[in-house]
Amino acid sequence: MSEVVQKAKLAKQAAPKLGLLSTEQKNNALLRMADALVAEAESIIAANAEDLQRGRESGISTSLLDRLALNRQRIEAMADGLRQVVALPDPIGDTLEAFDRPNGLQIRKVRVPLGVIGIIYEARPNVTVDAVGLCLKTGNAVVLRGGSSALHSNKRIVEVLHDSLKSTDVPADALQLIMDPNRASVDEMLKLNGLLDVLIPRGGASLIQNVVKNATVPVIETGAGICHTYIDASAQPDMALKIAINAKVQRPSVCNSMETLLVHRDFAERHLASIAEQFVQQMVELRGDAEAQRLVPTVKAATESDWDTEYNDYILNVRVVEGLDEALAHIRRHGTMHSECIVTENEANAARFLQEVDAAAVYHNASTRFTDGFEFGFGAEIGISTQKLHARGPMGLPALTSSKYCIVGEGQIRG
Structure with a gap:
């Protein structure tokens, strides 16, 4: 036996x-x-x-x-x-x-x-x-x-x-x-x-x-945690920076850490360079699309497979999007139904994001790092379910x- x-x-x-x-x-x-x-x-x-x-x-x-x-x-x-x-x-x-x-x-x-x-x-x-x-x-x-x-x-x-x-x-x-x-x-x-x-x-x-x-x-x-944070045009810059840094850097090896940062074009034009600088200071390697590279020349080119990779490491994808619709489309294509976040002061956009994103945990103005049984008040957790039958989330x-x-x-x- x-x-x-x-x-x-x-x-x-x-x-x-x-x-x-x-x-x-x-x-x-x-x-x-x-x-x-x-x-x-x-x-x-x-x-x-x-x-x-x-x-x-x-x-x-x-x-x-x-x-x-x-x-x-x-x-x-x-x-x-x-x-x-x-x-x-x-x-x-x-x-x-x-x-x-x-x-x-x-x-x-x-x-x-x-x-x-x-x-x-x-x-x-x-x-x-x-x-x-x-x-x-x-x-x-x-x-x-x-x-x-x-x-x-x-x-x-x-x-x-x-x-x-x-x-x-x-x-x-x-x-x-x-x-x-x-x-x-x-x-x-x-x-x-x-x-x-x-x-x-x-x-x-x-x-x-x-x-x-x-x-x-x-x-x-x-499920695996390819988690996104979308910074909307109306986001408060200080809040957006704090949430993004925390979601990636606080403990990158776990499944609720952020793997892709989506940034509204208007916000990116004003603030992406300074946000990228903060990530670099935290020893995070940035990989991005053409627009992210244009705004921050030190960003490496992201491959198509990068958007579907759970790094669990100090590596972050960055994509500049035209708005909420494009951000939602990206999450639908590349997300793993784990944890997704929108940073915005636009209540209508926040409501749409919370309603339309199909994930176990969906956040408005808070880090994805909170998807955790301890943080939810469950004591410990047995895991974070990304399926829909029997149990979902922590x-x-x-x-x-x-x-x-x-x-x-x-x-x-x-x-």
């Missing part, structure tokens, strides 16, 4: 017991895990240092190293995320609707766990903690398969979490980590119908598409539930 099947079976066996636990029992386990992470921060950082060293030796990019890196502040933030999940209402058992039928049947629709959730992700070890916290709070067992670049970090984190569960009512087998770094382990997870109830991929476009195209287990797709606790109908009768039979 392979490691993948063995651990999926253990999770499947633990799921029924986990699903029956009270909110208090689950919260107690989450608090124990949060305390354990902080107490074992140094051992986690030491394991993470091994992954960082291997990453440097293999030549992975600075932005990916940033996604991989852990320090005490980031570990404390992971622990705080668990504590925030504790403070959130437990959706399990909530009544979604209730009604009586003319024949006397009382029908109630309630939230229930999904069962066993498989999560396939790449270089961010904080995803390990976020996923565990959200899954256990909603009564779901979880099978994790992280990227090989974070193997030591994830192993140590899960060891710490497992140890902390021993003194709680949560069965430790409800949390499983696949250690096999070969792609075959991913391929095996995609076909575990009957053991896994749903798969959630988190990572780059190639990982997500592999899961979506090849899985027979149901998938919740978390997925917190309710997104990890299903429902069932409970029907109470008095001996009714169907005639």
